Amino acid sequence: MDHDVKISALNVNFYYGKTLTLKNISLDILQKKVTALIGPSGCGKSTFIRLLNRMNDLIPGARVEGQILLDGLDIYHPRTDVVSLRRRVGMVFQKPNPFPKSIFDNLAYGLTISGMRDKRFIEHKVIDSLKKAALYNEVKDRLHDNALMLSGGQQQRLCIARCLVVEPEVILFDEPAASLDPISTRKIEELILELKDEYTIVIVTHNMQQAARVSDFTAFMYLGELVEYGDTERIFTVPKEKMTEEYLSGKFG
Amino acid sequence: MTRQTFSRTRPYTAGRRQAVRASDLTQALGFLFLGACTAFALFFLGSILYFVIVRGAPAISWEFLTSVPRRAMTQGGVAPAIVGTFYLTLGAVAFALPLGLACAIYLTEYSPKTILVNIIRLSIANLAGIPSIVFGLFGFAVFVKVFGFGVSILSGSLTLGIMALPGIIAASQEAILAVPQSYKEASLALGATHWQTIARVVLPSSLPGILTGVILNVGRVAGETAAILFTAATFYTRGYPNSIFSEVMALPYHIYALMTEGTHPESQTLIAYGSSLILLSLVLAVSALAIILRQRQRRVYGP
Numbered sequence: 001m002d003h004d005v006k007i008s009a010l011n012v013n014f015y016y017g018k019t020l021t022l023k024n025i026s027l028d029i030l031q032k033k034v035t036a037l038i039g040p041s042g043c044g045k046s047t048f049i050r051l052l053n054r055m056n057d058l059i060p061g062a063r064v065e066g067q068i069l070l071d072g073l074d075i076y077h078p079r080t081d082v083v084s085l086r087r088r089v090g091m092v093f094q095k096p097n098p099f100p101k102s103i104f105d106n107l108a109y110g111l112t113i114s115g116m117r118d119k120r121f122i123e124h125k126v127i128d129s130l131k132k133a134a135l136y137n138e139v140k141d142r143l144h145d146n147a148l149m150l151s152g153g154q155q156q157r158l159c160i161a162r163c164l165v166v167e168p169e170v171i172l173f174d175e176p177a178a179s180l181d182p183i184s185t186r187k188i189e190e191l192i193l194e195l196k197d198e199y200t201i202v203i204v205t206h207n208m209q210q211a212a213r214v215s216d217f218t219a220f221m222y223l224g225e226l227v228e229y230g231d232t233e234r235i236f237t238v239p240k241e242k243m244t245e246e247y248l249s250g251k252f253g
Numbered sequence: 254m255t256r257q258t259f260s261r262t263r264p265y266t267a268g269r270r271q272a273v274r275a276s277d278l279t280q281a282l283g284f285l286f287l288g289a290c291t292a293f294a295l296f297f298l299g300s301i302l303y304f305v306i307v308r309g310a311p312a313i314s315w316e317f318l319t320s321v322p323r324r325a326m327t328q329g330g331v332a333p334a335i336v337g338t339f340y341l342t343l344g345a346v347a348f349a350l351p352l353g354l355a356c357a358i359y360l361t362e363y364s365p366k367t368i369l370v371n372i373i374r375l376s377i378a379n380l381a382g383i384p385s386i387v388f389g390l391f392g393f394a395v396f397v398k399v400f401g402f403g404v405s406i407l408s409g410s411l412t413l414g415i416m417a418l419p420g421i422i423a424a425s426q427e428a429i430l431a432v433p434q435s436y437k438e439a440s441l442a443l444g445a446t447h448w449q450t451i452a453r454v455v456l457p458s459s460l461p462g463i464l465t466g467v468i469l470n471v472g473r474v475a476g477e478t479a480a481i482l483f484t485a486a487t488f489y490t491r492g493y494p495n496s497i498f499s500e501v502m503a504l505p506y507h508i509y510a511l512m513t514e515g516t517h518p519e520s521q522t523l524i525a526y527g528s529s530l531i532l533l534s535l536v537l538a539v540s541a542l543a544i545i546l547r548q549r550q551r552r553v554y555g556p
Binding site: 053055058060083084086087090091093095097098099100101109110113114159162163166 | 366433435436437438439440441442443444445446449453454457458
């Protein structure tokens with residue numbers, strides 16, 4: 001793989017209390033590519049993706065071993081600033097989670113918390129991000145309506161737009177279409193394919209077809225271990241591991 | 254009544270009529286019993302309202318609401334007591350709301366999950382069970398004597414505020430914990446600090462719930478007598494309080510005074526019922542406000 005590595009995980013172990021839920025994961029995520037994490041429920045794919053922006057810090061009793069490097073920066077180093085890390089590594093969650101605020105305020109939030117006061121800049125950035133997230137045309141006349149009035153699919157694109165406002169380098173998608181209908185799902189997938197020109201994308205999905213459609217690289221995880229990782233086309237056509245082949249052909253999962 | 258229940262369920266149970274009849278009868282009796290209990294409880298509420306309104310309404314007039322007592326409290330109005338209760342309640346809110354909210358934020362968002370913190374939580378909950386006369390004595394010993402505030406609006410407000418505190422803390426904690434974790438995650442994932450997340454996402458979402466709790470608890474202490482007995486209330490003032498160090502008349506204590514002292518029981522009793530009606534109306538109005546706030550919260554943030 002002759003691309004630039006954006007995120008590099010080295011021998012990562014993760015514990016919930018005493019339970020080891022990720023076992024010795026090492027994996028390089030490449031710049032401006034879509035990397036999909038697949039595997040059956042409970043395989044640790046969501047846990048892994050939430051390590052990349054330190055969302056697991058919120059869980060009491062959680063512990064990480066090993067290293068995760070973002071452009072060489074050790075994100076679990078005690079001196080690493082979590083706030084600036086999370087501005088570089090954005091996240092879109094499984095269930096759309098807009099704030100109970102207006103569409104505009106949802107997007108402006110990421111800017112105002114960092115002290116931005118320039119109203120014209122904020123407005124420009126909000127509209128720009130809504131356009132990038134393919135939502136602007138649907139909401140341009142009601143930017144000051146409550147975001148919770150939007151449909152599920154629109155809410156999820158709003159969350160993507162909200163994430164784009166802070167100009168992250170990496171966007172993590174944790175099963176972004178799990179609660180959406182097929183049409184909304186397709187819109188999200190199209191969006192991911194557009195966004196990969198500018199952003200490094202990691203997506204967790206339990207939908208194998210979705211991984212095949214959107215990703216350049218696929219990692220198959222099972223019971224906390226990384227079973228196989230490589231070029232998506234190769235993984236889906238000639239998997240090296242028997243377990244990968246069995247999962248992809250629907251024998252378990 | 255049982256017959257009706259039978260005919261309603263028959264289409265579903267035709268095949269097993271015998272067994273179903275027995276259980277249907279039990280169910281009908283159960284409903285009857287539960288309904289009777291509810292009616293009984295409502296009867297008390299209704300009769301209190303009826304009693305207070307029927308006995309109190311004749312006393313109510315514009316003059317009653319706006320003038321001071323005259324002729325050894327056998328005539329005139331209760332305006333100073335209304336004003337006094339208003340100040341005491343306002344003072345209690347001003348003291349208990351910031352303190353209670355800060356406590357609730359600390360306990361839900363910052364405190365470590367240790368045994369000590371659990372003991373603190375339990376202690377706060379138990380504070381609610383202390384008899385109000387004990388709060389009154391405490392307020393007298395500490396605010397009136399040690400701090401030297403005297404029998405005053407300040408001493409009374411602080412005492413009432415402490416009484417309202419456990420309820421306010423509990424309600425605020427509940428409201429804060431009800432904020433979906435997904436809101437917090439969204440905020441943190443955008444690079445907000447913990448405090449920004451609390452101030453800009455958690456508190457705005459939980460504010461209606463917090464205010465509901467504050468209003469209900471303050472409404473409760475507004476009608477409190479024992480706690481202000483030694484700390485704020487006085488039998489009679491000529492006019493209105495002019496500073497937070499003034500002693501005041503208050504509606505609950507005024508009712509007590511009218512019924513236990515004085516020389517004209519008939520006319521005093523009428524004024525006592527009138528005062529009760531006003532106090533009851535004030536507390537009900539405050540509760541209604543809390544309900545309206547809660548409904549608004551449901552509309553904006555979902556159930």
